[in-house]
Amino acid sequence: MFSRDTWREIFDTLRKNKLRTFLSGFTVALGILIFVSLVGMTNGLMNTFDKFFSQDATNVLYFFPGKTTIPYKGYKSARRIEFENSDLADIKKNFPMFIDHISPRIFRTNLVKYKEESNNYTTIGVDWGQQFAEKTIMMKGRYINVEDVKNKTKNVAIGRLVEQDLFGSTNSIGKYIDVGGSVFKVVGVFQDDGGDNEERQIYLPYTTRQLIEKNTDKIGQIVISFKEELGYTGAMALESNLEKFLKEKKFISPKDQNGIFIRNVAEALKQNQDFAGVLQIIAALVAFGTIIAGIIGISNIMVYVVKERTKEIGIRKAIGATPKDVISNILLESTFITTISGFAGMIVGIAVLSYIGEKLAEDYFITNPYINLGVAIFATVILIVFGALAGYIPAKRAARIKPIIALRDE
Amino acid sequence: MSYCGILFGIQPNTNKTNMIEIKDLHKSYQMGSNSLHVLKGINFSVKAGELVAIMGSSGSGKSTLLNILGMLDVADSGEYKLDGVTIKDLNETKAAKYRNKFLGFVFQSFNLINYKTALENVALPLYYQRIPRKERQEKALKYLEMVGLKEWSHHLPSELSGGQNQRVAVARAMASEPKVILADELTGALDSTTSYEVMDLIQKINDQGNTILVVTHEDDIAHMCKRIVYLKDGVIIKDEKVKQVRASEYV
Numbered sequence: 001m002f003s004r005d006t007w008r009e010i011f012d013t014l015r016k017n018k019l020r021t022f023l024s025g026f027t028v029a030l031g032i033l034i035f036v037s038l039v040g041m042t043n044g045l046m047n048t049f050d051k052f053f054s055q056d057a058t059n060v061l062y063f064f065p066g067k068t069t070i071p072y073k074g075y076k077s078a079r080r081i082e083f084e085n086s087d088l089a090d091i092k093k094n095f096p097m098f099i100d101h102i103s104p105r106i107f108r109t110n111l112v113k114y115k116e117e118s119n120n121y122t123t124i125g126v127d128w129g130q131q132f133a134e135k136t137i138m139m140k141g142r143y144i145n146v147e148d149v150k151n152k153t154k155n156v157a158i159g160r161l162v163e164q165d166l167f168g169s170t171n172s173i174g175k176y177i178d179v180g181g182s183v184f185k186v187v188g189v190f191q192d193d194g195g196d197n198e199e200r201q202i203y204l205p206y207t208t209r210q211l212i213e214k215n216t217d218k219i220g221q222i223v224i225s226f227k228e229e230l231g232y233t234g235a236m237a238l239e240s241n242l243e244k245f246l247k248e249k250k251f252i253s254p255k256d257q258n259g260i261f262i263r264n265v266a267e268a269l270k271q272n273q274d275f276a277g278v279l280q281i282i283a284a285l286v287a288f289g290t291i292i293a294g295i296i297g298i299s300n301i302m303v304y305v306v307k308e309r310t311k312e313i314g315i316r317k318a319i320g321a322t323p324k325d326v327i328s329n330i331l332l333e334s335t336f337i338t339t340i341s342g343f344a345g346m347i348v349g350i351a352v353l354s355y356i357g358e359k360l361a362e363d364y365f366i367t368n369p370y371i372n373l374g375v376a377i378f379a380t381v382i383l384i385v386f387g388a389l390a391g392y393i394p395a396k397r398a399a400r401i402k403p404i405i406a407l408r409d410e
Numbered sequence: 411m412s413y414c415g416i417l418f419g420i421q422p423n424t425n426k427t428n429m430i431e432i433k434d435l436h437k438s439y440q441m442g443s444n445s446l447h448v449l450k451g452i453n454f455s456v457k458a459g460e461l462v463a464i465m466g467s468s469g470s471g472k473s474t475l476l477n478i479l480g481m482l483d484v485a486d487s488g489e490y491k492l493d494g495v496t497i498k499d500l501n502e503t504k505a506a507k508y509r510n511k512f513l514g515f516v517f518q519s520f521n522l523i524n525y526k527t528a529l530e531n532v533a534l535p536l537y538y539q540r541i542p543r544k545e546r547q548e549k550a551l552k553y554l555e556m557v558g559l560k561e562w563s564h565h566l567p568s569e570l571s572g573g574q575n576q577r578v579a580v581a582r583a584m585a586s587e588p589k590v591i592l593a594d595e596l597t598g599a600l601d602s603t604t605s606y607e608v609m610d611l612i613q614k615i616n617d618q619g620n621t622i623l624v625v626t627h628e629d630d631i632a633h634m635c636k637r638i639v640y641l642k643d644g645v646i647i648k649d650e651k652v653k654q655v656r657a658s659e660y661v
Contacts (some may be wrong), residue, residue, distance in 0.1 A: 006542055015645040016525040315521045318482065319582065320510020322503040402504065404482040 009331035010333050020308070021337055024301045026384050028338045029295025029345030034370050036349025038290055042283035044357065044369030051367055059100075059230070060133045061239055062263040063246065073255035081250055081259055085210075085217040091224070094245060098226050098238050101129025103129035104206045104219030106201040112202065114166040119215050121162055123179060123202045125209030133225040134192075136203075141173045141188030148187075148205040152171055156187035182212060235266035267302070287379075294383050302334060306394035314403045323399035330395040332390055332406030338387040342380040350376065369386070428491070429590055429621045430456040430479065434652040437474055448474045449485070450644035456590075456623065461616040462655070463632035464625045466641035473594065475641065476625045480513055480592045481505045486587035493589050502647070510538050514583025514591040518598035520575040522567040528554060528578045529563040536584040557611060573604035580611055584620075591622045597631055603660075609634045610657035630655070 014021045023326075028341070065081040088102055106125035111118060130136075133142040139160060148155050156179065163172045172186045184204065192198035210216050226238055243262060252259030306313075313326050321329075353369045433513050437449040448471045456462055466472040477483035478490065481500060490497045491514055500508065514535075515521075522531045533550035541549075554563050557577040559570075576596060583591050593612070597605035609631060616622050616636075624635055632638050633655045640648035 005537070005540075008543070009537065012530075013525070149412055311521075315523055316516075316534070316538075317502075317506055318480075318504055318509065318521070319516050319535040320586065322506040322538075324503065325506075325538060402482060404477050404480075 006329075006332065010329070010336060013329075013333060014337060020305055024298065024305065024334060024387070025337045025341035027182070027297045028294065028387060029341040029348070031290065031297060032342050032345035032376075032380050033286060033352070034340055035290040036346055037352055039283065039287050039375065040349070040353040041072035041366055042279070042367040044366035046276065046279055046283070047367040047369075049272070049279065056369065057099050058265050058269045059144055059226050059228045059235065059358055060265045061224045061235075061242065062225070062265075063224070063242070064261040064263070065221070066258045066261050068252055068256055069258045069382065070253040070256045072256065074295065075251050081221045081252065083222055085219060086258065087222065087246070087249065088219065090249065091222070091242065091245070092368055095242065097197060098230060098234075100223055100227055101127070101132055101225045102225050103130035103133060104221065105130070106206050106209050107218040108180070108209070111178075112162070112166065112204075113178040113182075114172075115173065116293070117166045118178075119162075119165055121159075121200055121202050123156075123204055125206035125207075125208055126203050130203070130223060133223050136192065138191045139189045139191050140171075143190070144203055144205050149207050152205060152207040152211045154182060154184045154208060155187045155205070156184040156193050157190055157203040158186055159201050160189060160191045161199040162202060165191050170375075180212075193372045198331045232266055232270055235264060239264050239267075239376045270369075285376075291379055291382060295386040295390075298338065298383060298387040302333065302387060302391035303394050306330060306398050310398055310401070313398045314401070317399075317403040326399040327392070327395045330391055330398075334391040335384060335388045338384045339391075346376050346380050427458060427494070428455040428495055428622075429458045429460070430454075430650060431489075431491040432479075433489040435475075435478065435490065436486045437471075437478065437483075438486060442444075444490060447642050449478075452488070452644075452646060454639060454646060454649060456621060458621050459616070459619045461613070461622050461635045462624070463635035463638045464623060464641060465627065465629075465632045465638055467627060469643075470641040471644045472625050472627075472641045476592055476594055476623070479590075479623065480515060481509050488580060488657065506538075511584060512589045514586060514588040516576070516579050516583050516591065516593040516596045518595035520567065520572075520579045520599070522575060522578060522582075524567050525541050528559060528570065528581075529568055531567070531578055532585050533581045539586060550581070550585055553584050554578070556584070557581045560661050573605075573607055575608045576600060576608050577611060580608070580615070589621065591620060593622065595626060596624065597626070597628065602630075605631065606657045606660040613654070615656055 009155055014055050025068065056187075063083070065083055068075065068077050068079045068081065071077045083104065088104060099259050103126050106123075108123050109120055110123050112121050112123075126144060127149055128143065135388055136143060136157075138157070141157065143157050144155065147153070156177070158172065159178075166172070166177065167175070172189060175186050176183050177186060179202065190199075190203075206219060210218070224242070226235060230238060239262060243260065246252075247254055249257070250259065309330070313321075315325075318328060350371065353371065355365075431452055432455070435449050435452040436447075438445050438447040452471075452475060457604055464475060465471045474483065478485050481497060484500065492508075495512075497508065509515075522528075523534070526534070529547065529550050533546040536546040537551060551560065551563060554560050557580055558580070559574060559577055562570060562574060567578070570578065577598075579596075580591075583593075596612075597608055600608060605628075612622060612624070613634060620622075622635075624631065626632055633652055634657050635652070636654050637649070637651050639646055
C-alpha cells in the first residue's frame with residue numbers, strides 16, 4: 001500500500017490535477033492559518049487584559065472628597081469636603097482588624113529643576129504604605145519610608161522618566177532637585193507598567209507637603225489597602241462601613257451620593273474577571289467556529305473531488321482496480337495534500353503571529369499573541385482527519401458503483 | 411506496418427477449446443414495479459482466436475450481454491465459463507482481479523484517463539497487476555508501437571484524434587495480455603474512414619490469435635468479423651460464420 005510505486009502514482013495525480021490539489025490544500029491551509037491567527041490574537045488580547053488589570057493591587061479602596069448636594073445637620077449643600085489627618089487616625093483606630101495600610105494622596109503639580117533641565121511634574125504626597133497599595137516597583141534606591149514621614153524629610157522617589165528627562169544618563173540617586181522652590185534629595189527611582197504618565201510622577205512624604213503648605217492638616221485623597229483575607233464580600237462590607245463612618249464624621253447625608261466618592265478595586269476586579277471570562281468564552285467559540293468552517297470547507301471539496309472523479313474511478317475499475325485500490329488511492333492523495341498544507345498553514349500562522357506580535361502591542365491592545373503548539377497541532381490533525389473522513393465516505397460509495405454505471409456517467 | 415508478424419506474448423489457444431461458454435443466461439432489470447426481461451436464455455460459445463460480432467438493435471440486450479461477459483454486471487441465472495473458469499459469486503475485488511487478468515475493454519467513448527499520457531494510460535492495467543514501473547513502461551511502449559502510436563506516447567488524450575485515442579484504448583486492452591478483448595461499439599464515435607482503420611487494427615490483432623468480441627449495430631463493421639451473432643429481444647435469432655471483409659480494402 002505504501003510502496004514507492006503507489007506514491008509515484010499519487011504524486012503524478014496531484015501534479016497533473018493542479019487546481020484540485022490547490023483547492024483542497026488551500027482550504028486546509030487557510031483554515032488552519034485563520035484558526036492559528038484568531039486564537040493567537042485572542043490570547044494576545046487576554047494578555048493585554050491581564051497586564052492592564054492584574055498588576056495593580058486588588059485589595060485597595062480609594063476615597064475621594066466631593067461636594068455635598070443635600071443639606072444635612074445644619075450644613076448647607078454644595079459644601080466642599082476635605083479629609084484631614086484626624087480622619088486617617090480615626091479610621092486606623094476604628095478599623096484596625098481590616099486594614100493593612102492607610103495613606104493619603106496629596107496631588108500637586110510643580111515645576112521641577114535640575115541644573116539646566118526643568119519640567120512640570122505631578123507630585124504626590126504619600127505615606128510609606130502607599131508603595132504596597134500601588135505595588136510600586138523600585139528600580140534603584142528606596143521608596144518614602146517611615147522615618148521620612150515622621151521627620152518630614154525632604155526626600156523624593158522619582159519616576160523613571162523624570163530621571164531620564166532631568167538627569168539624562170547620569171545617576172540621580174543622592175542628587176538634589178528643586179521641586180516648586182524647595183530642594184529635595186532623590187532617594188529612589190521607580191518604574192510602573194501602567195503607562196508613561198505614572199513614570200512622570202514624584203512621591204514625597206505627605207507630612208513634608210503639609211509642612212510646605214503652612215503646616216496644613218488637609219490630606220487630599222485617602223487610600224486604604226485592606227487585608228486580602230476579606231475577599232470580595234468582606235471588601236464590599238468594609239467599603240459600606242467606611243463610607244457610613246466617614247459620612248457621619250463629615251456630616252454628610254447618608255443619601256448624598258456626591259459627598260464622598262469611593263473606588264473599590266475589588267469590585268472593579270470582579271467585573272474584570274467576569275469580562276475576562278466572557279472573553280475566554282468568545283475565544284473558544286471563535287476557535288470552534290473556525291474549525292467547523294474548515295471541516296465543512298474540506299468536506300465539500302472532498303465530496304466534489306470524488307464526484308468529479310466518478311468516471312475515472314469507473315475506468316480504473318474496468319481495467320482492474322479493486323475497491324481497495326480506489327479508496328486507498330483517494331485517501332492517500334487527500335491526506336497527503338491536507339497534511340502538507342495543514343502544517344504549512346500552521347507554520348505560516350505561527351510566523352504571522354510572531355511577526356505582527358511586535359507591531360500590534362501598542363496600538364491594538366494585543367500583547368504577545370501566541371498559540372499553544374499542542375492546540376495548533378490538534379486543530380490541524382482534526383482538519384486532516386475530517387478531510388480524510390469526508391473523502392472516505394464518497395470514495396467508498398464510488399468504489400462500490402459498478403464500473404458500467406460510473407462509465408455511463410458523463 | 412511494424413507490428414506485422416509479431417506475436418506479443420499472447421499464446422493463441424491452438425487446440426480451439428472454448429474460450430467463452432455461456433448456458434441459459436437470464437437477466438432482468440427491475441424498473442419500478444415492472445420487471446424487464448432483457449436476456450431470455452442465451453446459449454453460445456466462443457472458441458479461442460475467434461472474431462465475433464454481436465449485432466442487434468438497441469434494446470436487444472447486446473450491451474447487457476457484453477457487460478455480463480465483462481463481469482461489469484452479473485446474470486440472474488445461467489452459467490458463464492471463461493477459459494474453463496466458472497464465473498460466479500464475484501465480489502467487487504474478485505471481479506476487478508478477473509477483469510484485470512482475463513479481459514481487455516475497448517469502449518465507444520474511449521474512456522482514457524484525461525490527465526494521463528497515452529503511455530501512462532496503456533500502462534495502467536499493468537500497474538494494477540503490480541508490475542514494476544520499468545517493465546510496465548517497456549510493455550506499454552511496445553503495444554503503443556503495435557498500434558502505430560509510438561511517436562505519440564507522451565501526448566495527452568486531448569492532444570490526439572478520435573481514431574488515435576481509440577487505438578490507445580486498444581493498446582491498453584492488449585497491455586494486460588487478456589484472454590478476450592471486449593469491444594463495445596468501438597467505432598461508434600468515429601467517422602467511417604477512422605472506423606475502418608480501427609477495424610483493420612482489430613483484424614490484425616485477431617490474426618495473431620487473439621479472441622475478440624465486438625458489439626455493434628453497424629452492418630459493415632459486423633461483416634469485418636468472422637462470425638455474427640444476431641440478438642433480438644433477448645434471444646439469439648441467428649448465429650452464422652461470415653466471409654470476413656478485410657478493412658484494409660477500404661483504408
